[in-house]
Amino acid sequence: MYAVIAVILLSGLGVIVGKALNTIGDLAENTRDSVLPEIFDRQRTAINLERLGRFALIIHKADDPKKRRAFRLAAKILSQDTAFDANPEIRSKVSRCYEAMERIAIIRGRQDVLQKRLDEDESLLRENLASLQPCSPKASARQRAMNRAERVLLIHLLHVLSSNSHQGLEQTVKTVNELSNKVDTARLDARLARNGTTISQSAIIDTKRRILNMDMACNKTWDEVNRDLETLSASLTANAAIEASQRFTTIADEASAGLNGGLTGLIIAISTMILMLVLVRRDVLTPISKTVQAMARARDSHAPIDLPEARLREMHEIQTSVELSSTLMAEITHRTQELEQTNAALEKEIAERIRTERELGRAKEAAESADKAKSDFLAGMSHEIRTPMNTILGMAELMLETDPTPEQRKYIEIFKTSGHHLLGIINDVLDISKIEAGQLCLETHDTTLSDVLDKIHLLYRTKADDKGLSLKVVVGEGTPKRIMADPIRIGQILTNLVDNAIKFTHQGGVSIEAHPAPSGIEGEIVFSVSDTGIGIPPEAQRRVFDRFTQADSSTTRQYGGTGLGLSISRRLVEIMGGTLRLNSSPKRGTTFSFTLRFPLPEQAPESGAEATREEVRHLTDMLRQRPVSILLAEDSDSNRELLKFYLAHAGCEIDFAENGLEAVNKFKEKTYDVVLMDIQMPVMDGFEATRLLREHERQTGMQPTPIIAVTANALSEDRGRCIEAGCTFYLAKPVSKATLLKTLASTVGIV
Numbered sequence: 001m002y003a004v005i006a007v008i009l010l011s012g013l014g015v016i017v018g019k020a021l022n023t024i025g026d027l028a029e030n031t032r033d034s035v036l037p038e039i040f041d042r043q044r045t046a047i048n049l050e051r052l053g054r055f056a057l058i059i060h061k062a063d064d065p066k067k068r069r070a071f072r073l074a075a076k077i078l079s080q081d082t083a084f085d086a087n088p089e090i091r092s093k094v095s096r097c098y099e100a101m102e103r104i105a106i107i108r109g110r111q112d113v114l115q116k117r118l119d120e121d122e123s124l125l126r127e128n129l130a131s132l133q134p135c136s137p138k139a140s141a142r143q144r145a146m147n148r149a150e151r152v153l154l155i156h157l158l159h160v161l162s163s164n165s166h167q168g169l170e171q172t173v174k175t176v177n178e179l180s181n182k183v184d185t186a187r188l189d190a191r192l193a194r195n196g197t198t199i200s201q202s203a204i205i206d207t208k209r210r211i212l213n214m215d216m217a218c219n220k221t222w223d224e225v226n227r228d229l230e231t232l233s234a235s236l237t238a239n240a241a242i243e244a245s246q247r248f249t250t251i252a253d254e255a256s257a258g259l260n261g262g263l264t265g266l267i268i269a270i271s272t273m274i275l276m277l278v279l280v281r282r283d284v285l286t287p288i289s290k291t292v293q294a295m296a297r298a299r300d301s302h303a304p305i306d307l308p309e310a311r312l313r314e315m316h317e318i319q320t321s322v323e324l325s326s327t328l329m330a331e332i333t334h335r336t337q338e339l340e341q342t343n344a345a346l347e348k349e350i351a352e353r354i355r356t357e358r359e360l361g362r363a364k365e366a367a368e369s370a371d372k373a374k375s376d377f378l379a380g381m382s383h384e385i386r387t388p389m390n391t392i393l394g395m396a397e398l399m400l401e402t403d404p405t406p407e408q409r410k411y412i413e414i415f416k417t418s419g420h421h422l423l424g425i426i427n428d429v430l431d432i433s434k435i436e437a438g439q440l441c442l443e444t445h446d447t448t449l450s451d452v453l454d455k456i457h458l459l460y461r462t463k464a465d466d467k468g469l470s471l472k473v474v475v476g477e478g479t480p481k482r483i484m485a486d487p488i489r490i491g492q493i494l495t496n497l498v499d500n501a502i503k504f505t506h507q508g509g510v511s512i513e514a515h516p517a518p519s520g521i522e523g524e525i526v527f528s529v530s531d532t533g534i535g536i537p538p539e540a541q542r543r544v545f546d547r548f549t550q551a552d553s554s555t556t557r558q559y560g561g562t563g564l565g566l567s568i569s570r571r572l573v574e575i576m577g578g579t580l581r582l583n584s585s586p587k588r589g590t591t592f593s594f595t596l597r598f599p600l601p602e603q604a605p606e607s608g609a610e611a612t613r614e615e616v617r618h619l620t621d622m623l624r625q626r627p628v629s630i631l632l633a634e635d636s637d638s639n640r641e642l643l644k645f646y647l648a649h650a651g652c653e654i655d656f657a658e659n660g661l662e663a664v665n666k667f668k669e670k671t672y673d674v675v676l677m678d679i680q681m682p683v684m685d686g687f688e689a690t691r692l693l694r695e696h697e698r699q700t701g702m703q704p705t706p707i708i709a710v711t712a713n714a715l716s717e718d719r720g721r722c723i724e725a726g727c728t729f730y731l732a733k734p735v736s737k738a739t740l741l742k743t744l745a746s747t748v749g750i751v
Contacts, residue, residue, distance in 0.1 A: 019261075023254050023257075025317065025318070029317070038240075038243070039240045039243060039244055039328065040328075041086065042236045042237070042239060042240040043236070043237070043240055043328070043331075043332075045084065045086075045087075045090065045236055046232075046233040046236040046237050046240075046335075048078060048081055048084070049094075049229045049232050049233040049236070050229070050233055051078060052075060052078055052079065052094065052097065052098075052229055053225070053226055053229040053230065053233075055071045055072075055074055055075040055078065055101070056075065056097070056100075056101050056104070056222060056225045056226065056229070057222070057226070058071045059071050059072055059075065059101050059104055059105050059108070060104050060108070060218055060219075060222040065108075065109065065112060068105055068108060068109075069105075072101065072102070072105050075098060075101050076098060079094050079095065079097070079098040090232060093228055093232060094232075096228070097225045097228055097229060100221045100224060100225045101225065103221055104218050104221050104222060104225075107214045107217055107218050107221075108214075108218060110214060111211055111214050111215075111218075114207050114210060114211050114214075115211060117207060118161050118204065118207055118208065118211070121161070121204055122158060122161045125154055125157055125158055125161075126158065128154060129151065129154040129155065129158070140518075140519060142519065142595075149179055152179055153176060153179040153180065156172055156175050156176045156179060157176060157201065157204060159172045160172050160173065160176065160204060160205055160208055161204065161208065163208060163212075164212075165212070166209075166212055169205075169208055169209065169212060173205050176201060176205070180201065227346075230339070230342065233339075234336075234339045234343075237332055237335050237336060237339070238336065240332060241329070241332040241333070241336060244325060244328060244329060244332070245329070248322075248325055248329075251318075251321075251322075252292060252296070256292065291318060291322055294322065294326070388638070392419050392734075395642065395645075396412055396419060398642075398645050398646075398737070399412050400412055400413075413458065419734075442486045442489060442575065442576065443486045443488075444484050444485065444486060444599075445484070445485070445486065445487060446482060446484060446601040447482065447483055447484070447485045447486075447487040447490075448481060448482050449475065449479065449480065449481060449482065449483060449514060449525075450475065450481065451487075452487050452490055452491050452494070453473045453475065453494070453512060453514065454473070455491065456473075456491060456494050456495055456498055456512065457471060457473050457512070459495070460498050460499070460502055460510075463502055464502055464509070464510065467502065467505070467506070468507070469502060469505055469507070469508065469509050469510060470508070470509030470510070471498075471502070471509060471510050471512075472509065472510075472511050472512070473511075473512045473513075474511060474512070474513040474514070475513075475514050475515075476513070476514065476515030476516060478516045479514050479515060479516055479525060480522075480523060480525065480598070480600055482600065482601050483523065483525070483598035483599070483600060483601070484598055484599040484600065484601050485596075485598045486576075489572050489576070490527075490596075492568070492569070492572065493527075493569045493572050493573060493594075494512065494527065494529065496565035496566065496568065496569045497529035497565075497569060497592045498510060498512060498529055499565065500565060500566070501529055501530070501531035501533065501590070502531075504531070504533040504534050504590070505531045505532055505533030505534075505589075506533065506534075507532065508531070508532025508533075508589070509531070509532060510529065510530070510531045510532075511528075511529070511530045511531075512528075512529055513526075513527070513528045513529075513530070514526070514527050514528075515528075517595050517597075521597060522600065523597055523598045523599060523600050524595060524596070524597040524598075525595070525596060525597075525598065526593060526594075526595045527593065527594055527595075527596070528591055528592065528593035528594075529591070529592050529593075530589065530590070530591040531589050531590055531591075532588075532589040533589055533590060534586070534587060535584045535585050535586040535587055535588050535589055535590055536582070536584040536586070536590055537586050541582055541584065544566055544582070545566050545567055545570045545580070566580075569592075573594045573596070576596050577596065577597065578594045578595050578596045579594060579595075580592060580593075580594045581593050581594060615738055615742070616737055616738050616741060619650075619738070619741035619742060619745050620649050620650050620741065622745060622750050623647075623650035623651060623652065623741065623744065623745060623750065624649070624650055624651040625651075626748070626750060627651045627652060627653060628650075628651075628652045628653070628673045628674060628744060628748055629652070629653045629655075629670075629671075629672045629673045629674075630647070630652050630653065630654045630655070630672060630673065630674050630675070630676060630744075631654075631655050631657065631663060631666060631667060631670075631672040631674075631675045631676070632654055632655070632656050632657065632676045633657040633658075633659070633660060633662075633663035633675070633676065633677050633678055633681065633686065633689065634656070634657075634658070634676070634678045634681075634710070635658050635659060635678060635680075635681040635682055636678075639678075639733075640656055643676065643710075643740070646737045646740055646741070647740075650741065650744075652744075655670070655672070658681070658682075659681045659682050659683040659684055660677075660681050660683060660684030660685055660686055660688055660689030660692075661683045661684040661689070662683075663675070663677070663689050663693075664684070664689050664692045664693060664696075667693055667696065667705075668696060671702075671705075672705060673705070673706075673748055674705070674706050674707075674708060674744060674747055674748065675693065675705055675706070675707045675708070676708050676710050677689065677690055677707050677708065677709050677710065677727065678709075678710055678711055679709060679711035679712075679718075679722065680711065680712070686709065686711065686722075686725075687721065687722075687725040690707055690709075690722075690725045690726045690727055691725055691726055693705070693707065693726070694726040704728075706728040706729070706747040706748070707726065707727045707728050707729075708727065708728060708729045708730075708731060708743060708744075708747065709722040709727040709729065709730045709731065710731045710733065710735060710740075711730075711731075711732065711733065712732070712733040718730075718732075719732075728747065729743055729747065731743060
């Protein structure tokens with residue numbers, strides 16, 4: 001009976017242990033046949049994604065085109081791996097990443113072509129720089145300066161080629177543009193001639209910009225590819241780790257259940273199963289215990305484990321699976337930690353980039369706000385001063401038409417010239433803004449040099465006489481009488497210099513001189529303004545050309561002035577191709593001089609004043625033969641009267657409107673040939689009124705009526721706003737009678 005019991009107990013124990021072992025074996029076999037291959041496939045996919053990322057990095061960074069082509073082909077083959085076909089989303093993203101790699105390869109190829117061109121240009125620039133010899137000691141100062149400027153320009157062009165950032169490139173380009181104004185471009189172009197062609201500075205700069213832009217495009221595309229591949233790899237690795245952890249946890253739970261069942265059976269049959277217990281302990285319990293402990297250690301430490309060889313086949317399979325799983329778990333954990341570190345670094349970099357972009361945005365908004373405030377101030381100041389100035393200069397012009405006596409004509413000319421001088425001060429402020437923005441343009445007219453100098457002498461003769469100073473104009477023998485130049489800008493330079501000379505001179509006199517240049521070049525003239533005044537200390541000579549600056553703060557209170565004249569004069573001379581020089585000693589006087597080169601006209605011009613008067617008479621007669629109906633929108637009484645006087649003898653029919661709304665209403669009631677539209681008016685401004693007039697014409701099918709903007713808004717952007725609103729022409733106050741009549745005649749088709 002005991003034998004039967006023992007057999008029963010042993011059979012029951014065998015059933016319990018066998019069932020536990022079968023369960024564990026099934027789990028292990030399932031893990032080996034299904035789970036592990038799937039994990040290995042995911043890991044393989046993750047590894048392929050990493051390899052694809054390395055190929056993309058090589059394509060992005062490699063300088064050798066052959067190397068890029070080889071890795072591009074390798075990336076194409078790898079992107080077609082069947083491991084990616086299991087997941088359509090992964091297959092789609094891999095295809096997009098490979099397309100991005102192809103774009104990078106194409107851009108890098110284009111960069112190679114552009115860089116090869118720049119390398120050839122750099123070689124030629126270096127050859128020219130090496131062949132550029134210093135001037136001989138007998139060469140003039142100007143030739144030596146141009147020689148040095150050419151050398152510095154070539155060096156900065158080489159710096160352009162070596163620039164690695166947009167900021168560095170733009171700083172170097174700014175220096176190159178400044179140096180280009182100081183060299184003989186014809187001689188430099190001849191020096192840079194190559195196979196019948198010439199290196200273009202702008203082409204070098206544009207090519208370098210294109211290369212930098214391509215670098216930015218490659219970096220952006222690489223960042224997107226790298227981010228997508230790392231995200232896919234991290235996702236696959238994490239999913240594999242989670243699934244493996246869950247399966248190993250199940251195996252451990254089942255093993256624990258089997259162990260508990262075996263121990264329970266052993267306790268019940270301990271008296272009859274000592275031998276079986278020894279066998280079970282040796283072949284089953286001990287290997288299972290070690291396996292479970294090793295699995296626990298592997299789960300906690302994420303390190304590979306090494307188990308002793310088991311006697312039973314099932315236990316051997318379990319141990320093999322556990323060892324492989326622990327090794328894979330350790331590798332997955334290591335890769336997960338690396339990905340977490342990389343992700344943390346990327347998050348930090350992204351946060352820093354976002355902060356930098358926000359700071360740049362705030363700085364941009366502040367700069368735009370400051371620029372708008374400056375423009376609004378200049379526009380308002382110009383309008384408020386030009387409006388009465390239009391009346392003052394216009395009345396002076398009308399007084400000259402009344403046949404005054406010679407003495408009265410002299411006073412009126414002084415009155416008119418002084419008004420233009422005051423207008424020049426207004427223009428000084430606007431010129432500073434235009435010069436800073438690079439918007440100042442020079443005009444070229446047939447100019448009589450003596451007329452320019454005589455007007456300055458007439459303007460300041462009374463002021464010099466009041467201070468007991470002599471004021472003389474000296475034109476050297478051989479100086480061209482007529483030149484092709486901008487008389488307003490030349491007069492502006494000399495006016496600023498003469499005004500300062502008289503202001504800071506208490507005894508002696510002021511001399512305005514023009515002589516042929518020592519170089520003997522035709523059309524090159526040396527201008528100078530000398531005085532016997534207080535002079536300028538050496539330590540203050542460097543800053544007298546700064547804006548809003550005089551020799552010291554006390555001179556502003558004692559002598560007055562805006563501190564803009566010398567700054568504007570220097571910039572104007574530089575724009576014309578010269579340099580404003582200063583020679584001064586305290587208590588011995590000051591001399592400002594500059595040299596400019598002008599083209600010479602071919603024919604003698606008609607007298608300016610007489611030609612203007614004749615033109616006014618001719619235009620008046622033509623307008624009288626063809627009367628013009630005019631709608632004048634102007635809120636200033638004085639300006640309305642001035643325009644009325646301008647048109648008094650032209651036979652024009654004029655209707656007045658004091659604001660834009662009144663002008664719109666009168667326009668709808670009557671047909672006019674021309675509309676003269678002021679811009680800043682109460683109730684409705686000229687912009688809105690012009691838009692409403694154009695809208696009325698479209699609705700009624702009327703032909704467009706010419707609208708001439710007559711405004712004190714003299715900034716360059718104001719002209720664009722007037723044309724955009726619908727104006728046909730633009731006239732900036734103060735407006736001369738000749739200009740107004742000429743514009744009217746042209747508008748109605750008389751001339």
